[in-house]
Every structure is written in structure tokens, then in C-alpha cells.
Amino acid sequence: MSERYYGYAGKILRIDLSNRKASTEDLYMPTARQFLGGRGFNMKTLYDELKPGMDPKSEDNKYLIGTGMFGGTLCPFGTRINVSGKSPQTGIIGDSNAGTHFAADLKYAGYDQVIVEGKAEDPVYIFVDDDQITFHDASHLWGKTVRHVTETVRKELKDSSIQILSTGLAADHGVQFCGTFFNLTRAAARTGTGAILASKNIKAIAVRGTGALEVHDPDSFYELNRQIAQLIRINPQYEARATMGTTSNVRWLNEKGFLTVNHFLCGYQPTAHRWEGETLRANYNVKSKACFGCSLHCSRYATVRDGPYQMHGEGPEYEAMAGFASRMGADDPEFMLYANRVCNEYGMDEITVGELISWLMELNQRGIISSKDVDGLDLSWGNKETALALMEKIARREGIGDLLADGVTKAAERIGRGSDVYAMEVKGLEIINGDPRGMVGYGLTYAVSDRGADHLRSEPYFELKDDPAIGEAWFGIPETAQRLEYHGKGVLVKWSGEWCAVSDALEVCKNTMVCMDLIPYVADLVNATTGWDVTLADLQQAGERIINVERCFNVREGIRRPDDTLPSRFTDEPMECGGRETQGNTVGLEYMLEQYYLARNWDPRTAIPNREKLQELGLAYMDEDMEGYRDDEASRKAVAEYSSTLDADEAGRLRAEIQTFEKRMREKATSSET
Amino acid sequence: MQIKVNPGLCTGCRLCEMECSFAHERRFGTHISRIRVNKAEHTGIDYPVLCQFCENSPCVNACPVGALSKTELGTIRVNREGCTGCGTCVSACPFGAMNLHPEQGIPIPCDLCNGDPACVKGCPTNALEIFESRLLSREKQIELMEVATAKRDGFARRTTRKTLEKWGISDDE
Numbered sequence: 001m002s003e004r005y006y007g008y009a010g011k012i013l014r015i016d017l018s019n020r021k022a023s024t025e026d027l028y029m030p031t032a033r034q035f036l037g038g039r040g041f042n043m044k045t046l047y048d049e050l051k052p053g054m055d056p057k058s059e060d061n062k063y064l065i066g067t068g069m070f071g072g073t074l075c076p077f078g079t080r081i082n083v084s085g086k087s088p089q090t091g092i093i094g095d096s097n098a099g100t101h102f103a104a105d106l107k108y109a110g111y112d113q114v115i116v117e118g119k120a121e122d123p124v125y126i127f128v129d130d131d132q133i134t135f136h137d138a139s140h141l142w143g144k145t146v147r148h149v150t151e152t153v154r155k156e157l158k159d160s161s162i163q164i165l166s167t168g169l170a171a172d173h174g175v176q177f178c179g180t181f182f183n184l185t186r187a188a189a190r191t192g193t194g195a196i197l198a199s200k201n202i203k204a205i206a207v208r209g210t211g212a213l214e215v216h217d218p219d220s221f222y223e224l225n226r227q228i229a230q231l232i233r234i235n236p237q238y239e240a241r242a243t244m245g246t247t248s249n250v251r252w253l254n255e256k257g258f259l260t261v262n263h264f265l266c267g268y269q270p271t272a273h274r275w276e277g278e279t280l281r282a283n284y285n286v287k288s289k290a291c292f293g294c295s296l297h298c299s300r301y302a303t304v305r306d307g308p309y310q311m312h313g314e315g316p317e318y319e320a321m322a323g324f325a326s327r328m329g330a331d332d333p334e335f336m337l338y339a340n341r342v343c344n345e346y347g348m349d350e351i352t353v354g355e356l357i358s359w360l361m362e363l364n365q366r367g368i369i370s371s372k373d374v375d376g377l378d379l380s381w382g383n384k385e386t387a388l389a390l391m392e393k394i395a396r397r398e399g400i401g402d403l404l405a406d407g408v409t410k411a412a413e414r415i416g417r418g419s420d421v422y423a424m425e426v427k428g429l430e431i432i433n434g435d436p437r438g439m440v441g442y443g444l445t446y447a448v449s450d451r452g453a454d455h456l457r458s459e460p461y462f463e464l465k466d467d468p469a470i471g472e473a474w475f476g477i478p479e480t481a482q483r484l485e486y487h488g489k490g491v492l493v494k495w496s497g498e499w500c501a502v503s504d505a506l507e508v509c510k511n512t513m514v515c516m517d518l519i520p521y522v523a524d525l526v527n528a529t530t531g532w533d534v535t536l537a538d539l540q541q542a543g544e545r546i547i548n549v550e551r552c553f554n555v556r557e558g559i560r561r562p563d564d565t566l567p568s569r570f571t572d573e574p575m576e577c578g579g580r581e582t583q584g585n586t587v588g589l590e591y592m593l594e595q596y597y598l599a600r601n602w603d604p605r606t607a608i609p610n611r612e613k614l615q616e617l618g619l620a621y622m623d624e625d626m627e628g629y630r631d632d633e634a635s636r637k638a639v640a641e642y643s644s645t646l647d648a649d650e651a652g653r654l655r656a657e658i659q660t661f662e663k664r665m666r667e668k669a670t671s672s673e674t
Numbered sequence: 675m676q677i678k679v680n681p682g683l684c685t686g687c688r689l690c691e692m693e694c695s696f697a698h699e700r701r702f703g704t705h706i707s708r709i710r711v712n713k714a715e716h717t718g719i720d721y722p723v724l725c726q727f728c729e730n731s732p733c734v735n736a737c738p739v740g741a742l743s744k745t746e747l748g749t750i751r752v753n754r755e756g757c758t759g760c761g762t763c764v765s766a767c768p769f770g771a772m773n774l775h776p777e778q779g780i781p782i783p784c785d786l787c788n789g790d791p792a793c794v795k796g797c798p799t800n801a802l803e804i805f806e807s808r809l810l811s812r813e814k815q816i817e818l819m820e821v822a823t824a825k826r827d828g829f830a831r832r833t834t835r836k837t838l839e840k841w842g843i844s845d846d847e
Contacts, residue, residue, distance in 0.1 A: 108705065160712075161710075183713075209705075212695065212702060212705070212777075213703065286682075286718065287682060290687035292687065293689055293692055295687065295689065
């Protein structure tokens with residue numbers, strides 16, 4: 001090795017499936033500094049290496065695995081992983097993140113990023129064994145479940161400690177919303193990365209790394225991580241997170257009245273206590289589980305010992321479980337745990353599956369479809385057997401499952417009859433189980449997220465603090481810390497979006513770094529790891545750079561301002577939650593969008609990044625590309641549709657506010673380092 | 675001195691491996707760690723495995739060149755000069771607790787960090803615990819005493835039932 005790498009493993013592995021060859025490149029440090037790692041590396045690779053408009057199901061698509069600089073060390077929140085490609089489900093940025101042990105082994109094997117390209121002639125699994133890359137026949141694994149594949153590959157490679165990434169049987173049947181599954185249950189579920197693997201004839205990738213990683217300043221690195229672990233420990237959220245993880249959301253979402261009930265028709269479920277995190281903790285969880293190196297251990301291992309839904313397995317997380325509970329009008333914890341297990345085994349995105357089931361139930365209630373449209377299944381709210389049957393059919397594309405297996409957007413096109421109005425998706429990706437009428441900043445996040453409806457691209461957790469004084473102290477805008485207020489949400493979503501991008505690029509956990517307010521420590525940690533001298537402002541700018549690259553990628557695929565939207569239910573239908581706090585609320589999206597584009601320095605008519613912004617971020621070559629799109633047909637259409645909701649006075653006021661905000665953030669960034 | 679594992683508390687985070695590799699080499703790697711967490715994802719069990727500090731150590735007995743010996747602490751000492759890196763000790767260890775260093779080729783058994791194990795200090799859930807001798811903690815001793823007493827009660831009652839009948843005494847109250 002010519003250069004000594006700190007934090008980073010130092011190499012990028014490129015696997016050419018068509019020729020069954022592997023090669024490596026040294027990590028180029030100026031790029032590393034610009035994009036940090038993980039999602040940052042993957043997004044840059046996608047932009048640079050995929051031709052605009054290419055078919056995501058073709059062999060020209062790429063499957064990317066990105067790790068972060070803290071991965072495989074004792075950093076308590078830093079061994080997550082991103083898998084990316086052009087999404088076969090949405091046709092835009094495909095990217096998903098998971099907490100695994102895979103990233104650690106990949107780095108011990110010597111790689112920061114893996115780029116898989118081409119297509120294998122027959123089903124294969126790949127074994128990355130330090131510097132030996134081998135291809136193995138996987139025809140006997142085709143159509144098999146995640147567990148079967150994981151265990152068989154380990155058996156065949158004679159090492160039970162090998163880390164495995166695989167797909168379930170749904171991917172092999174051509175379901176488009178299949179995730180990448182790490183060691184059974186850790187899913188990078190969203191945007192159909194598993195479908196990319198299947199289209200390349202890959203069933204699994206195994207990795208074993210025996211190397212070790214160095215950091216630049218071991219003593220500071222160790223000490224900082226001890227401090228961070230301590231801060232996590234004393235955080236007021238610690239107890240709930242450590243024992244319930246995201247399942248603790250159920251109770252308070254329901255109390256406030258914006259839990260997803262009956263496909264967003266309602267925000268309150270009287271029986272939600274039956275399946276809330278506290279109930280799981282008391283009756284079903286047997287122990288805590290952790291991602292690599294994490295002292296918070298927010299995952300859980302659950303068992304159902306009797307009855308029709310016996311199971312044992314890791315999870316579920318809130319998003320997965322609400323889909324099999326309130327979203328479809330059910331409240332049976334044992335069914336929910338069981339359905340989660342099955343969905344994982346089949347390897348599908350549970351948010352999408354939850355949407356499909358509950359959407360059909362709403363269509364049935366409205367008389368748009370009936371049981372004869374869905375192979376005779378009873379579509380009454382909460383019908384558990386129907387949900388399981390639908391899952392089976394979708395996973396194998398049988399009967400009605402074939403119509404549903406490309407996601408809700410395509411299913412609505414096929415069913416027609418106005419069913420698309422009720423499809424809860426943005427840019428082709430289904431919406432999570434959090435009703436934005438109860439947290440309007442999240443509504444903006446769903447609308448502008450570059451992988452489609454999603455909260456993790458810009459977790460504006462800050463607005464849930466519900467304390468104007470904190471909003472004033474942090475951003476100089478009290479409303480940023482009030483979930484039903486609009487003022488300042490554009491800058492908040494910009495700011496948190498950038499830190500979420502930094503999280504994904506450093507492969508750090510957002511539940512800790514963003515939600516536990518640990519951002520101020522991250523620059524020091526990066527510097528101790530790499531020997532760089534970056535500030536928080538530099539890191540945030542890297543996050544901004546990543547978001548702009550993603551936007552440019554999507555612009556090439558035809559995404560414009562009109563695609564940054566929400567289903568009309570959220571913008572037009574007042575929230576019904578039995579008189580709780582959120583009662584009667586809607587999302588005033590347009591005003592927030594205006595704030596957002598202004599803060600981003602994107603053209604508000606087209607949502608294409610302006611030249612000045614791209615040049616400032618060192619992305620001049622992307623600006624040249626964008627020039628070809630600023631006045632194309634899609635942009636002209638967007639411009640024609642556009643009418644500003646801001647008058648000149650208000651725009652001026654917002655501009656001044658954004659400047660104050662950014663100045664304050666810059667000051668914060670410098671002061672926290674001294 | 676030994677290290678005791680409570681599998682019910684282990685979350686499988688492998689911080690013990692990170693602490694171990696850092697304590698010994700100021701680097702991070704699971705294959706340079708002396709403790710390894712065995713993970714069975716399907717059952718949820720995470721079980722850290724390290725040297726069991728056997729009284730009559732199979733690894734020491736198996737070493738063909740006598741490069742392994744016991745320390746006063748009960749750990750295995752590796753004579754780096756004498757060791758040929760043949761790996762016989764790895765095969766001899768009944769627990770899979772002996773591993774060769776991937777770069778140096780010599781075995782890396784647990785050395786208890788000379789009496790202050792980093793893995794135990796770093797474990798966030800106290801799934802690893804030091805115990806000084808074979809003597810159990812006072813709580814554990816009492817717990818076992820109670821178990822034995824209850825068992826003696828049952829055993830005595832069962833086997834003396836006939837005698838009580840003869841005396842006309844009922845044991846029901």
C-alpha cells in the first residue's frame with residue numbers, strides 16, 4: 001500500500017459480473033474529503049457512472065455498497081452501511097441504509113466501497129475473502145428465503161461468522177420493492193436494491209475480512225468515543241431507546257393523534273396499547289440486540305411462544321410493525337410480529353407491503369374494488385389472514401400479487417378508477433407510518449426527499465421538541481421546534497437534511513447523532529480518525545454537496561418541482577383523530593417548499609440547483625450538465641405550472657431570515673469546536 | 675481470575691472485540707481480538723468466547739515445541755521466539771478460543787490484560803464479569819444454597835411419606 005489510510009480501508013472494489021473479474025482502485029483522498037464515504041461515495045458514483053435515462057433493470061445498472069470512516073472501530077454509532085443503484089421501483093435515486101456487521105468485515109477485508117456491475121449469466125453468490133474474490137453457483141438458492149440462503153452460504157463456505165448480504169424469494173420472482181438483507185433481519189429495505197441484485201443474478205454477497213483498521217490519533221479517538229457513549233447513556237431518551245427502540249413511538253404518536261390508522265383515514269387507534277413498544281417489552285422481547293459496536297442496543301429479539309403466530313426473531317422496528325397493525329386496521333401484536341418475520345424472510349420492504357394492503361382495504365371501503373378483484377379475499381379492515389395471503393401472492397407474483405408487485409404507483413395505474421388519489425406515495429415510493437399532518441416539517445421532508453417519500457433523508461426531529469424556546473435558542477426561529485408551525489421549516493429541513501446526509505456518508509446512526517444532539521462532536525471525531533482539520537461547517541457542506549448530487553441525478557431522470565409533492569389527503573383533508581392535538585390539521589406544503597428552495601438556492605420553478613450553488617459546492621461539471629435541463633420540456637412544463645405563493649416582501653423577509661440562520665449555524669460550528 | 679459470560683445480557687455488539695484489539699494493538703479488527711462473539715442470528719444468541727483458563731490446558735499440552743505455558747494469573751503465555759506458528763494449539767482448544775494472529779501467525783490467547791480486562795470494562799451491558807476465583811459471589815452462593823435446600827426438602831418429603839403415614843401425621847397444612 002503506497003499511502004497509509006486512517007479510518008478508511010483504502011480501496012474500492014469493482015466487481016465485473018459479466019466477465020467474472022474483480023479489480024481494485026486506491027481511494028482518492030480529495031474525493032473522500034468532499035463526499036466522506038457511504039452514501040456520499042455511492043451517490044457520486046451513480047451520477048458519474050450511470051447514463052441518464054438508462055433502464056434500471058438492465059445490466060448497465062450498478063449495485064453499490066458504501067461504508068463509513070468509523071466502520072469497524074469502537075465508535076458506538078458508526079458501522080452502518082448504504083446500498084445504492086438506480087431504483088427499479090422508482091426510476092430515480094435508489095439508496096437504502098442499514099445497521100449491520102457486514103460493513104466492519106468489508107473494511108477489514110480492505111474496501112471502503114464495492115461497485116458491482118454487469119450481469120452474471122447464471123445465479124451466483126460472490127465471496128469477498130480479503131483480497132480473494134470468488135464466484136459460486138447459486139442456482140440451488142434461487143427462490144429461497146433469506147434465512148435459507150444465509151445459512152446455506154455459511155455452510156458452504158465453512159465459516160458461520162462470515163457476514164452475508166442476500167435477497168429473499170420475492171426478488172427472484174421479480175418483485176420490485178425487495179430489499180438487501182444482512183444476516184437474516186437487518187434490512188436496507190427501501191427503493192428495491194434487492195431487485196437490482198436479482199436483475200444481476202446475484203443471490204448473496206459474503207464477506208470475510210481479517211485485516212485491521214488504524215485511526216490517526218488513537219488516544220483522542222478512544223477518548224471521544226467514550227465521551228459519546230457516555231452522552232448516549234445519560235440522554236433522556238436512553239431508557240426508552242435501549243429497551244424499545246423505535247417501537248416506543250406508538251404510544252406518543254397515538255396520544256398526539258397522528259398515528260397511521262386505517263391507511264391515514266384516522267390518527268388515533270383506541271387499542272394501540274395492545275401492540276405498543278411497552279407491551280412488546282413486557283410480553284414478547286427476550287433481550288436487546290445491537291448493531292456493530294453500539295452501546296445503545298435499540299434492537300430487540302422477540303418470541304411468540306403459543307397460538308397461530310408462533311415466531312422468534314429480531315425486531316420489528318416501528319415502521320415495519322405499524323404496517324401490520326394500525327395502518328391496516330389491526331391491533332394483534334402476535335400477528336404483527338409474525339407478519340414482520342415472514343416479510344423479512346421473503347425479503348420485501350415492509351413499508352411498501354403495509355401500504356399495498358391498507359390501500360386495497362381503503363379502496364374496498366370506498367367501493368372502488370371488491371373482493372372479486374383480489375382473488376376473493378375479504379378486504380375488511382384488520383383482516384389478518386387477508387394480509388398474510390396478499391403477502392404470499394405478492395412475493396410470488398401470483399394472482400393479484402402480480403399486479404401489486406411493482407409498488408403502489410404502478411398498481412394504481414393498473415387498477416385505474418381513480419385509485420391513484422389514495423395511493424400514499426411520493427415519486428413512486430410509499431409513505432411511512434407517520435402522518436405529516438401531525439408534523440409538518442416531516443411533510444416537507446417526504447415531498448423533497450430524493451429517493452421518494454421518506455423521513456430518513458432529513459429527519460427534522462427538532463420540530464418534535466415542541467418547545468419554542470429551544471427553537472429560538474438554536475435557530476433564532478421559535479417555530480422550528482413546533483411541529484404544527486410552518487415558519488422556518490424550509491431551513492430546518494435543509495439543515496437536518498444535510499446532517500442526515502453526513503450521517504449516511506459517515507455511516508453514523510441518525511437516532512443517536514441527529515436525534516440525541518451529538519452533531520457537535522462529529523468534527524472532532526472525524527479529525528481524530530483521519531488527521532484532517534475539518535469544521536462542522538465543512539461537514540455540513542459535504543452533506544449539502546451530496547444532496548445536490550442526488551438532485552442533479554434525479555433532474556436527469558425528469559424530476560422537477562411538481563414531483564416534490566404530497567398526496568392530497570395530507571394537503572387537503574383535515575386530520576381526524578378524535579379531538580386530539582392534531583385534529584383538523586392539514587399540511588401547508590407550498591409555503592414550506594418556497595422556503596426550502598430559497599434556502600437551497602434551487603430554482604423554485606423547476607427545483608433544479610442554481611449555477612451559483614453548484615459552483616460553490618465544487619460541482620461545476622454537474623452545472624454544465626444541468627444547463628441542458630434548465631429549459632427542456634419538463635422544465636418548461638414545470639415553469640408553466642408554477643405560481644409563487646410568496647409576495648416580494650415575504651420573499652425578502654425569508655431571505656434575511658435564511659442569512660441570519662446560516663450565520664448563526666456558522667458561529668455554532670466554530671464555537672462548539674473551541 | 676476468570677471472565678464469566680451472561681448470554682442473556684449480551685447484545686452481540688462486539689465492543690469487547692474492539693476494546694480487546696485496541697488494548698493490544700491500538701488498532702481495530704475482530705480477527706486480532708482475543709475474545710470473539712459467536713452470533714447465532716436465527717436463535718438470537720450472542721455468546722462471547724474467550725480462553726476458559728483450563729486447569730490442565732490442552733493447548734499447552736499439545737504444543738509440539740513447548741512454546742506455551744501458564745502464567746500465575748492462569749492465562750496462557752506464548753513464547754514468541756519459540757512458537758513455530760504451526761496452529762496445533764488452535765486444533766487442540768476444545769472451545770475455539772485459540773486463534774492465530776492473521777499477520778503475525780502466532781496464537782493470541784486472552785491475557786486478561788494483566789489483570790484489568792478491557793473487554794469487561796467496555797461491555798455496555800455487563801454481560802462480561804470478572805470473578806476472582808472459583809468462589810462464586812455471595813448472592814450466587816445463597817441462590818444455589820436455596821436451590822439445594824428446596825431440593826432437599828422435596829426429596830426428604832417424598833422418601834419419608836410412608837414413615838409419616840405410620841405415625842398418623844398428615845403433611846398437608
